Amino acid sequence: MTVMQVDDRHIPPFILSMPIRKLFENPYRTLSPFVKKGMTVLDHGCGPGFYTIPLAYLVGEKGMVYAVDSDRKSIQALEDKLKKKGIKNVETFLSRDLSFIPSSSIDFLLSKDVLCCTVLHKELAKEIERVLKPGGRALVTIRRGRGKDPRGISAEEFFSLFEYIEKRGVSRFSAWVVLNKR
Ligand SMILES: C[S@@+](CC[C@H](N)C(=O)[O-])C[C@H]1O[C@@H](n2cnc3c(N)ncnc32)[C@H](O)[C@@H]1O
Structure with a gap:
């Protein structure tokens, strides 16, 4: 079997939105060290918005959130939530690449469990x-553990793809890097 032929994996939006997730992950605690009012931020592989909505509140009315996912159902679920909550500072994109985002335009980028x-x-x-803008930062995570990456790519291999690593580590469910673009 040639596992590299698997295409992008789409986790059903209802799983990513399950209330039990809040017992294990606190988006505000994760994001607060990086995100300030007025920033332009990008939620890469946003899913149905577990992190997008906290990002929208943290950047405030003068900030902007770009939310990108390659799964139509996830984007639709996110748009429904934004409408229900009256959130206006999020722009959604259905895409599997970032080529439409201008260079050096983002203060903070979250890529949570997407590269895997x-x-x-x-x-x-x-x-x-x-x-990323010069001085812009990113938090990139990949999921750890059995079967999390069907291609068996290690965290080392993923993180060797980056030039601007400020720090890195592992948590219960993820391996992560913080990038800081010089
Ligand atoms: C494990 S989920 C994480 C979702 C979200 N970051 C969260 O933490 O709730 C991975 C997401 O990445 C999206 N995805 C996979 N490949 C992608 C790509 N090439 N571009 C954008 N999104 C992608 C999937 O559709 C899915 O919503």
Whole structure:
């Protein structure tokens, strides 16, 4: 079996939105060290918005959130939530690449458990660094553990794709890097 032929994996939006997730992940605690009012931020592989909505509140009315996912159902679920909550500072994009985002335009980028779901991980690692402003930061995570990456790519291999690593580590469910573009 040639596992590299798997296409992007789409986790059903209802799983990513399950209330039980809040017991294990606190988006505000994760994002607060990076995100300030008025920033332009990008939620890469946003899913149905578990992190997008906290990002929208953290950047405030004068900030902007770009939310990108390659799964139509996830984007639709996110748009429904935005409408229900009256959130106006999020722009959604259905895309599996970031080529439409201008270079050096993003203050903070979150790519939470996405590179381990896509065959485009090498291209996207370059794109993540391209879109950051000088001084801009990114938090990139991949999921750890059995069966999390069907291609068996290690965290070392993923993170060797980045030039601007500020720090890195592992948590209960993820391996992560913080990028800081010089
Ligand atoms: C494990 S989910 C994480 C979703 C979200 N970041 C969260 O933490 O709730 C991975 C997401 O990445 C999306 N995805 C996979 N490949 C992608 C690509 N090439 N471009 C954009 N999104 C992608 C999937 O559709 C899915 O919504």
